[in-house]
Amino acid sequence: xxxxxxxxxxxxxxxxxxxxxxxxxxxxxxxxxxxxxxxxxxxxxxxxxxxxxxxxxxxxxxxxxxxxxxxxxxxxxxxxxxxxxxxxxxxxxxxxxxxxxxxxxxxxxxxxxxxxxxxxxxxxxxxxxxxxxxxxxxxxxxxxxxxxxxxxxxxxxxxxxxxxxxxxxxxxxxxxxxxxxxxxxxxxxxxxxxxxxxxxxxxxxxxxxxxxxxxxxxxxxxxxxxxxxxxx
Amino acid sequence: xxxxxxxxxxxxxxxxxxxxxxxxxxxxxxxxxxxxxxxxxxxxxxxxxxxxxxxxxxxxxxxxxxxxxxxxxxxxxxxxxxxxxxxxxxxxxxxxxxxxxxxxxxxxxxxxxxxxxxxxxxxxxxxxxxxxxxxxxxxxxxxxxxxxxxxxxxxxxxxxxxxxxxxxxxxxxxxxxxxxxxxxxxxxxxxxxxxxxxxxxxxxxxxxxxxxxxxxxxxxxxxxxxxxxxxx
DNA sequence: CCCATTCCTGAGAATGGGCTGAACGCTTAC
DNA sequence: GTAAGCGTTCAGCCCATTCTCAGGAATGGG
Numbered sequence: 001x002x003x004x005x006x007x008x009x010x011x012x013x014x015x016x017x018x019x020x021x022x023x024x025x026x027x028x029x030x031x032x033x034x035x036x037x038x039x040x041x042x043x044x045x046x047x048x049x050x051x052x053x054x055x056x057x058x059x060x061x062x063x064x065x066x067x068x069x070x071x072x073x074x075x076x077x078x079x080x081x082x083x084x085x086x087x088x089x090x091x092x093x094x095x096x097x098x099x100x101x102x103x104x105x106x107x108x109x110x111x112x113x114x115x116x117x118x119x120x121x122x123x124x125x126x127x128x129x130x131x132x133x134x135x136x137x138x139x140x141x142x143x144x145x146x147x148x149x150x151x152x153x154x155x156x157x158x159x160x161x162x163x164x165x166x167x168x169x170x171x172x173x174x175x176x177x178x179x180x181x182x183x184x185x186x187x188x189x190x191x192x193x194x195x196x197x198x199x200x201x202x203x204x205x206x207x208x209x210x211x212x213x214x215x216x217x218x219x220x221x222x223x224x225x226x227x228x229x230x231x232x
Numbered sequence: 233x234x235x236x237x238x239x240x241x242x243x244x245x246x247x248x249x250x251x252x253x254x255x256x257x258x259x260x261x262x263x264x265x266x267x268x269x270x271x272x273x274x275x276x277x278x279x280x281x282x283x284x285x286x287x288x289x290x291x292x293x294x295x296x297x298x299x300x301x302x303x304x305x306x307x308x309x310x311x312x313x314x315x316x317x318x319x320x321x322x323x324x325x326x327x328x329x330x331x332x333x334x335x336x337x338x339x340x341x342x343x344x345x346x347x348x349x350x351x352x353x354x355x356x357x358x359x360x361x362x363x364x365x366x367x368x369x370x371x372x373x374x375x376x377x378x379x380x381x382x383x384x385x386x387x388x389x390x391x392x393x394x395x396x397x398x399x400x401x402x403x404x405x406x407x408x409x410x411x412x413x414x415x416x417x418x419x420x421x422x423x424x425x426x427x428x429x430x431x432x433x434x435x436x437x438x439x440x441x442x443x444x445x446x447x448x449x450x451x452x453x454x455x456x457x458x459x460x461x462x463x464x
Numbered sequence: 465c466c467c468a469t470t471c472c473t474g475a476g477a478a479t480g481g482g483c484t485g486a487a488c489g490c491t492t493a494c
Numbered sequence: 495g496t497a498a499g500c501g502t503t504c505a506g507c508c509c510a511t512t513c514t515c516a517g518g519a520a521t522g523g524g
Binding site for chain 2: 066122157
Binding site for chain 2: 499500501502503504510511
């Protein structure tokens with residue numbers, strides 16, 4: 001997934017910054033604009049591989065932007081961002097042709113996962129595999145299935161997201177704050193104790209199946225998913 | 233089904249975009265125009281394998297377009313698109329040759345299925361098989377017949393379409409929004425609860441016959457049709 | 465060895481997703 | 495005209511999931 005270009009369109013600067021920073025860190029090449037007119041412009045000149053498009057924009061709505069872009073012969077898939085309460089009525093027709101949508105507030109890890117899923121489906125660029133396998137755990141991201149040493153493991157959505165985030169950063173300590181920022185929605189208002197709870201849930205389900213505990217506690221720092229191959 | 237060229241003729245830009253996007257993603261090579269004159273032109277130069285033709289066009293009606301095209305020696309089959317209320321009188325005599333018709337509004341999955349059926353019948357190009365068999369379920373798309381472990385299953389049209397869509401994406405989680413966008417008509421304005429209802433109907437009919445439940449619920453994500461071949 | 469800090473984990477309350485039976489209107493078949 | 499089938503909505507139920515909290519365990523500095 002070299003040099004994948006993402007165009008972000010959202011009128012809220014906070015969201016723009018959040019997404020820009022996060023996606024840039026995830027290895028994407030990012031360009032962000034704040035309204036529909038700029039979006040059309042940037043789509044034409046920037047030739048993005050995927051577009052993150054807020055449905056509610058000050059000048060024109062996301063659908064008009066899409067239409068305009070499509071009529072210019074640009075077929076980059078679109079990941080629509082919609083407020084939670086407008087999903088019911090506005091979502092119809094959004095998931096056509098490789099497109100997808102997410103409701104705000106979202107989690108950063110989920111956004112990255114969705115982008116990769118879309119790029120995988122549309123095959124416009126080479127990207128990561130649908131299978132994420134680190135050590136004894138294997139995740140099938142299409143089926144949302146998890147296997148530990150070949151045995152299926154039943155995980156709740158949050159457990160799944162947490163495990164995926166840990167596994168995509170193997171042998172690297174992640175602070176609870178980092179985990180909270182990536183796995184939980186950006187407006188989550190609770191305490192970090194919830195990370196401890198969910199790590200506990202995961203361990204209870206995974207440790208009986210694996211040969212050794214895979215999620216290690218780094219006291220005073222955070223957690224680390226250990227993959228056998230490496231380091232001290 | 234490599235490089236099948238589809239010519240779309242419809243004066244409503246929304247429909248044009250919807251069809252273009254969807255068919256392009258389904259693997260077709262698409263060209264779209266908005267009136268009869270352009271259609272004749274494009275048919276001559278583009279040598280399409282199949283034509284999607286709206287019956288009501290601003291300049292000339294779909295039949296005149298067909299006549300003109302045929303007189304030029306172009307024999308590509310035509311799939312007419314008609315409004316629901318003009319079916320009775322105008323449709324007569326349409327399905328001669330390899331032609332067919334659909335009423336608006338249609339569902340995207342249905343359009344793709346019809347196109348494949350026509351191409352199959354006219355044998356102008358290699359295309360998908362008429363039999364769709366995944367796991368214990370077999371669908372004969374020509375006859376609209378469904379068998380579970382050899383036993384015939386009686387399904388309503390919507391049940392059939394839903395099952396076909398699920399089966400054409402085995403071992404992959406489909407969100408309710410995706411299902412709604414592909415199985416239901418594009419102007420459907422209702423809630424996603426209807427997907428739950430129809431999944432329930434399907435399960436009630438299929439599960440007693442199959443060895444295990446085939447449609448799995450991925451809570452908080454969507455549904456998945458499971459084919460035994462995977463796992464491990 | 466003691467203590468403070470950090471972490472673990474079970475219990476419980478609140479939430480909300482998903483399932484299903486029932487009801488309604490619409491169309492089609494007889 | 496009547497009955498049957500179908501599509502759609504809805505409400506009530508069930509239960510998985512989320513999140514908080516608090517007591518107890520583990521850790522490591524002194």
